[in-house]
Amino acid sequence: MPAIVSRRLPGFALAMLALAPWATPARGGAPPAPGQSAPALVARTFSGAPIDLATLHGRVVVLNFWASWCVPCRAETPELEALYRERKEQGVTVIGLSADDRHDRAAAVKAAGAVSYPVGLLSEAPVNGFGSPQVLPLTYIIDATGKVSAVLSANRGPISAEQLRSAVSAAAGP
Numbered sequence: 213m214p215a216i217v218s219r220r221l222p223g224f225a226l227a228m229l230a231l232a233p234w235a236t237p238a239r240g241g242a243p244p245a246p247g248q249s250a251p252a253l254v255a256r257t258f259s260g261a262p263i264d265l266a267t268l269h270g271r272v273v274v275l276n277f278w279a280s281w282c283v284p285c286r287a288e289t290p291e292l293e294a295l296y297r298e299r300k301e302q303g304v305t306v307i308g309l310s311a312d313d314r315h316d317r318a319a320a321v322k323a324a325g326a327v328s329y330p331v332g333l334l335s336e337a338p339v340n341g342f343g344s345p346q347v348l349p350l351t352y353i354i355d356a357t358g359k360v361s362a363v364l365s366a367n368r369g370p371i372s373a374e375q376l377r378s379a380v381s382a383a384a385g386p
Contacts, residue, residue: 243343246362250275250354251341255309255332258321263307263330265354272299272361272383273354274306274376277334277345280316280323285349288370289327292351295376296329303356304380309334311345351376355383 244251253275255263265273276292278285289308296306306329310320314335324331334340342352351371353362361383364371 243346243363244341244352244360246360248360250352250358250360252339253337253342254339255334255337257330257332258324261330263332265358268305268354269358270303270356272304272356272380273352274304274380275342275352275354276306276308277311277342277348277350278308279311279348280319281312282348284366284370286323288349288366288376289323291371291373291376293327293329294373295380296327299380300329302384304384305329307331309337311335311348353379353383355385 250265250273253263253265257263265275274292274295276288278289292306292308295304300306308324308327308329308331310324310331310333312320312333312335314333317333320331320333334344347365347367349366349370351364352360353364355361362379364375364379
């Protein structure tokens with residue numbers, strides 16, 4: 213039966229099916245949920261500095277997926293920047309990864325100019341166990357042990373300062 217189905221699919225569809233496992237998260241296609249270990253992520257900032265989640269154990273990490281064209285992403289950027297400035301000395305790291313296409317890199321770099329936390333392009337990450345975000349913005353709060361503490365998405369608009377600070381405080385513990 214699979215041979216019959218395969219003959220009916222055009223060559224492009226077969227190629228996409230063959231590549232599909234590389235485009236999905238390592239967790240069987242599902243993004244990490246609260247309570248799960250954060251998957252591997254290795255990327256570079258726009259300036260070339262390394263980003264490696266494995267080196268950030270012991271710190272609370274706020275991992276934000278965004279795009280330059282995303283209005284809710286731009287709306288919550290000031291909150292992420294304020295959180296980074298307020299809490300970086302207390303072990304909180306904010307990382308922004310743009311879901312812009314590589315050909316839109318210049319727009320992403322320009323948009324990232326408004327923040328001081330590390331920012332890079334998701335499509336340039338050689339290791340990405342999170343997969344491609346299905347909604348933007350999407351923010352993972354990862355506790356100091358490397359577990360996902362919260363997942364915040366903008367299904368109802370940008371995340372508020374209160375939501376963000378509450379999630380980070382819960383991840384930081386007492």
